[in-house]
Amino acid sequence: MADLWLQFILTIDATFRVATPLILCAMAGIFSERSGIIDISLEGKMLMAAFTAATIAALTSSPLLALGAAVLVSVVFSLIHGFACITHKGNQVVSGLAINILASGLTVTLGIAIFSQGGQTPYLSGDQRFSSFDLPFAEAARSVPILGTIYAELISGHNILVWVALVSVALTGVVVMRTRFGLRLRAVGEKPEAVDTAGISVTILRYQAVVIAGVLCGIAGAYLSIAHGAGFVREMTAGKGYIALAAMIFGNWRPLQALYACLMFGFLDALAARLQGVDLPYLGQISTDLILALPYVLTVVFLAGFIGKATPPAAIGTPYVKER
Amino acid sequence: MTVSSSHKAKGGDDLPLAISLSGVSKTFGAVRANDDISLTVQSGCIHGIVGENGAGKSTLVSILYGFYQADQGEIAVDGKPVHIRSTYDAIAVGIGMVHQHFMLVPPFSVLENIILGHEIKAGARNLKEAKAQARDELIALSETYGLTVDLDARVEDLSVGLQQRVEILKALYRGARILILDEPTGVLTPQETVQLIEVLKSHRDQGVTVLLITHKLREIMAITDHVSVMRGGKMVDHLATATTSPEELAQLMVGRKVLVNANYHDATPAGVQMQVSDLTLTGASGMPLLRGISFDLKAGEILGVAGVSGNGQSELLEVLSGITAPTQGQVTIGSTVISPEAGLSPRDIKALGVAHVPEDRHAMGMVLPFTAAESAALGYEDQPALGTSMWFRPAAIEDHCASLMRDYDIRPGNPKLKSNLFSGGNQQKLVLAREMSAAPRILLVGQPTRGVDIGAIEFIHQQLIDMRDQGCAILLISVELDEILSLSDRVMVMNAGQSMGIVNKADANAQSIGLMMAGVQ
Numbered sequence: 001m002a003d004l005w006l007q008f009i010l011t012i013d014a015t016f017r018v019a020t021p022l023i024l025c026a027m028a029g030i031f032s033e034r035s036g037i038i039d040i041s042l043e044g045k046m047l048m049a050a051f052t053a054a055t056i057a058a059l060t061s062s063p064l065l066a067l068g069a070a071v072l073v074s075v076v077f078s079l080i081h082g083f084a085c086i087t088h089k090g091n092q093v094v095s096g097l098a099i100n101i102l103a104s105g106l107t108v109t110l111g112i113a114i115f116s117q118g119g120q121t122p123y124l125s126g127d128q129r130f131s132s133f134d135l136p137f138a139e140a141a142r143s144v145p146i147l148g149t150i151y152a153e154l155i156s157g158h159n160i161l162v163w164v165a166l167v168s169v170a171l172t173g174v175v176v177m178r179t180r181f182g183l184r185l186r187a188v189g190e191k192p193e194a195v196d197t198a199g200i201s202v203t204i205l206r207y208q209a210v211v212i213a214g215v216l217c218g219i220a221g222a223y224l225s226i227a228h229g230a231g232f233v234r235e236m237t238a239g240k241g242y243i244a245l246a247a248m249i250f251g252n253w254r255p256l257q258a259l260y261a262c263l264m265f266g267f268l269d270a271l272a273a274r275l276q277g278v279d280l281p282y283l284g285q286i287s288t289d290l291i292l293a294l295p296y297v298l299t300v301v302f303l304a305g306f307i308g309k310a311t312p313p314a315a316i317g318t319p320y321v322k323e324r
Numbered sequence: 325m326t327v328s329s330s331h332k333a334k335g336g337d338d339l340p341l342a343i344s345l346s347g348v349s350k351t352f353g354a355v356r357a358n359d360d361i362s363l364t365v366q367s368g369c370i371h372g373i374v375g376e377n378g379a380g381k382s383t384l385v386s387i388l389y390g391f392y393q394a395d396q397g398e399i400a401v402d403g404k405p406v407h408i409r410s411t412y413d414a415i416a417v418g419i420g421m422v423h424q425h426f427m428l429v430p431p432f433s434v435l436e437n438i439i440l441g442h443e444i445k446a447g448a449r450n451l452k453e454a455k456a457q458a459r460d461e462l463i464a465l466s467e468t469y470g471l472t473v474d475l476d477a478r479v480e481d482l483s484v485g486l487q488q489r490v491e492i493l494k495a496l497y498r499g500a501r502i503l504i505l506d507e508p509t510g511v512l513t514p515q516e517t518v519q520l521i522e523v524l525k526s527h528r529d530q531g532v533t534v535l536l537i538t539h540k541l542r543e544i545m546a547i548t549d550h551v552s553v554m555r556g557g558k559m560v561d562h563l564a565t566a567t568t569s570p571e572e573l574a575q576l577m578v579g580r581k582v583l584v585n586a587n588y589h590d591a592t593p594a595g596v597q598m599q600v601s602d603l604t605l606t607g608a609s610g611m612p613l614l615r616g617i618s619f620d621l622k623a624g625e626i627l628g629v630a631g632v633s634g635n636g637q638s639e640l641l642e643v644l645s646g647i648t649a650p651t652q653g654q655v656t657i658g659s660t661v662i663s664p665e666a667g668l669s670p671r672d673i674k675a676l677g678v679a680h681v682p683e684d685r686h687a688m689g690m691v692l693p694f695t696a697a698e699s700a701a702l703g704y705e706d707q708p709a710l711g712t713s714m715w716f717r718p719a720a721i722e723d724h725c726a727s728l729m730r731d732y733d734i735r736p737g738n739p740k741l742k743s744n745l746f747s748g749g750n751q752q753k754l755v756l757a758r759e760m761s762a763a764p765r766i767l768l769v770g771q772p773t774r775g776v777d778i779g780a781i782e783f784i785h786q787q788l789i790d791m792r793d794q795g796c797a798i799l800l801i802s803v804e805l806d807e808i809l810s811l812s813d814r815v816m817v818m819n820a821g822q823s824m825g826i827v828n829k830a831d832a833n834a835q836s837i838g839l840m841m842a843g844v845q
Contacts, residue, residue, distance in 0.1 A: 180443045180451050187429045187440055194427040197389075198441025198498075199412030314430070322391060 005146070009153045011270050016154075016162055017228060019266025021046065021220040021237075023165040025244030026251065026258040027172045028216035034176060034253060035209030036189040036315040040096035041081050042217055043241025044103030049074040049221020051107040054121040054232035055114060057128045057225075066226050067130075071218030077103070078214030079207075086206045089319030100241075108234050119234040121225070130227040132159045161223040166259075168216060173255040185209055189313030192320040202320045217241075246299035249310055265295040339367040340403025342502050342533035343388070348397030350383055357383040359557040361397070365502075365550075370524060370534040372544040372565070375554035376577055376777035377748060381537045382424075384554070385504050388535075389421045390414035401502070420500025422491040424507040430480035435459060437479055438494045458497070465496055470526055484632070485516035492523070496532075503527065504535045509543060513632050514805060514838030521547050539577075539778075541570040542806075553577055578778050587786060590829075591813045593625035597766050597797035598644075598678075602653035605639055605821075613639045615821045616653065621766065621797045626788065627826075628812025629801040630837050636821035637801045638683055641770045644799070645680040646670035657766065674703065676766075679759035683770030683801070689755040690743050697725035697739035700758050732757040733783065749780030756784060760791060767791060770801045785811060805834060805841075819843040 025042045032039035049070035057066035084095040108119035138156035141148040176182040192202045225232045251258030272288035343365040350358040365371045390411040448454035509517045553576040598621040605614035642648040649667040682688035690699040725739035773781040815832045817824040817840035824840040
């Protein structure tokens, strides 16, 4: 029984680790999409950031510098997206796809050029990365049943960036729902004309939104390669940007609900990893592929309107053009 | 913020002009939207600007509100020269605008909509405090101007009339002393229009200057002190309202004599062509859209359907033309019965001799990037004259279009021109020509003159009456009450998906129909 409890706690623990990039990207998506800009380039920005972080960490051995560089590169890609979609009123999905394709090719090409390791970056040692840290008394608490294991295994021992992700949810909630900037952000995603006629620049607001999205994607990418992982591997984001997008939709473009969706998707991921090759009573071995497919299936079911209703910002995907 | 301070403070009879424009010009590509416009608007007056669609009224007020910048010319507000480079600048000099299409965020509350862009005034430290502060100010403001509205209601739950009120309140909250209203009554019931007129008069009495853009001459006559007429991008005349007449204004707008009212004469209706009984339609969310509509449509009559936009008229048209199947009830055309069990496609219904001029010509009436000839063949491309089941005959289609263009005076008369290069009036004439030339027994017409200039309106109205005289049964759906009253032999009024009753020509007037439109039996 105690063993099963520990297994459960460890799965939940893994859930947070797996969900961290999803959470950061989902918050990025909320900022961008609430302003009316579809952002399927979460994936590409995160990939570029992961590569940049690993590269800078390998070259300078400074995780902080690596994080800064990752954020910078991600923001640059956000600005490219903004330049195409906001300034030039291009198709937001096409621009996003282009960024994803660009990131996919560019990371491998640059990786081979710099490190000649087939697109990977060198293995990063502990001090080149963001490490996990234990909270006080974690060891002592381990022996206390239930609460002790929760504290030692679940709450303590996380990477600093996991906490950053959780804080980002609270911040997103406050900024979007409670501040003047948030009011304008939501307005520009619903009815940009109303913002424009109020004397506020739609262009500047939307650029601000995509830059914030870039910062968050940058942190997510850095987490993948220099916190959760120990180096960059080609295509290491593996569709997490799209899952984050699905989680954001599942959360109805709201921070807290999106967090829940990310945790659910993260849990399914962690569960699939834990059940790999395990014989379950009555069920035998279940295919982990099925579990991994669940987030996508659930998203489709949600979008089809079987569970609740998704109401995207009204002006999403449409460039703002003053009518002539 | 005291709304009327600046000109009151100066006092005396010689108030500075609220607005003075001189030599304002604006060109879009090859189009001279505004050509050397001069205009003076006196403080504390209601000043009207009339003109046909495309006369340049909207461009002019967009320049005033900072949406566009003039290529040339000077603008002075309250006697001081100003450079309005953005909406922000316009608001700063005290200009507020109520747009034809409201600039409100539907899921936001009234309060949030009003403070958007001017959220935090001096003294508030955060959004919450700012909202509380704004609330007090707005309550005072709405009492001063008689603009009561629930500040916590979501805008999307409000009626159009109330939304307009929110727009006016928003402009005043931002410190407007000059209020521009662009076609404000297009979406209102006659009673709401009367209320709006009262509100605007009270604004004038409080010292607010009102600039009213409209094509409805009746409103100009009822409310304005001065009126300026625009035609083809130029200012053609400035008049004191008391010394002019609707006929004179119409003539100035069009540049020639026009009939303000259609050439109506009594109809001689014959047998019933279409029988509608207990027609009901329920929307996807379970919302009733049509509730038990019944009427007969006779050959040789025009049955007008009046109502404020969005009360089921569009749905009625969709069901009758076969786009949507009814949930309950039936439509009988000749010996054919259309019911939920036996639905017919639009093509089947067309084969019964029913033609349909859709409400929205851009969405349903034509394909804008197609040539005029192709648009004129849509829905009839399988007629033997125009093509076979597999091939269409471009030459025949162009000839067909050219003959329609001659008969219906569509300009420019070039079938190879893309549909979107025609003016709204000519596009509408093209759609009408296509449907009328099929010689239908029943003609369903939705908003035949929406966005169409006066000259074309006169022509379209005449065509409808001629069709009626030839024995066609016409169902006319329009949100323009004047149009319904001047053309219809009988008027059905719709409210909330229900028929409020059918009134004969003799008993139909704006007052009685207006009450029915508002849901009063």
